[in-house]
Amino acid sequence: MSFYDYAVTTPKGEEVSMKNYEGKVVMVVNTATGCGFTPQYKDLEAMYEKYHAQGLEIVDVPCNQFRDQAPGTDEEIHQFCTLHYNTQFPQMKKSDVNGANAIPLFTYLKGQKGFEGFGKGAKAMLMNAMLHGIPKENPDIRWNFTKFIVDRQGNVVARFEPTADMADVDKCVAALL
Secondary structure, eight states: OGGGOOOEETSSSSEGGGGGGGTTTEEEEEEEEETTTTTTHHHHHHHHHHHGGGEEEEEEEEEEEEOOOOOOOHHHHHHHHHHOOOOOOOOOOOOBBBSTBBBBBHHHHHHHSOOOOOSSSHHHHHHHTTTTTSSOOOTSHHHOOOEOOOOOOOOOEEEEOOTTTTHHHHHHHHHHH
């Protein structure tokens, strides 16, 4: 199967096929409204505004699997994001990204790009200390705001952990547009 064979569900229960994004650069990200990385919504929205006309799409999948940091309803999450960050990219239904109930899209993405570490710096050290018991070989999502970048041909070309510098994410996206 390819990236384009998967779908996600909107808060209204409608299926959104990744086939709708053929020929575009897509960022798929699991998010949360009560996370230390929540301010990344500002960077995501800035990238969306900067690159959407050139072919960037963002698929935002709120997730409550990481210390209950997205406890609200889909509507409450949407209201928070639009009020605080003026997000314009579509948000999908709150979903699991790990475990038996993980949405198939995330199972596929993790199979294409596994976890390679949190990198360097204070945030990376903090995340490593907090999640020290998970083997590096396990491809699971470690925390909110993990980003997968898919090129115009549907190839998963990069995975950025939440500790990654958003300027690096921007450079990756820009290079694919």
